[in-house]
Amino acid sequence: MTNEETRSLTIVSFLSIAAAEQKQRAILNTRLEMETAERERIQAILQAEADRKAAIVEARQQPKTPEVEKALAEKYAALEAGERAFAILIDLGIVDISPDPDSKDYDSSSDDQFAL
Secondary structure, three states: OOHHHHHHHHHHHHHHHHHHHHHHHHHHHHHHHHHHHHHHHHHHHHHHHHHHHHHHHHHHOOOOOHHHHHHHHHHHHOOOHHHHHHHHHHHOOOOOOOOOOOOOOOOHHHHHHOOO
């Protein structure tokens, strides 16, 4: 084998290694993007839960200022009795609204956490 043939084989080897490395970098970048998106999704779920718990604690806190009492009275006064009771139960965290599994926005990722 001549020097030129050896050099040609070396160049081909380097190009092959570079292509394989580029492919692996692309796979790694894709995986990192997917993991980042999943972390952000989980963080958003945890933040929503924390916000909901904070709202429930605030709704249950007594005594309320006269301004808050007035705002609540105005909020619930416009509702019929049944709707008013339901809204109060939701605001106090006593009742949770079940998501509609037929909705296009339904997130089925936590379905395995519920018992039938």
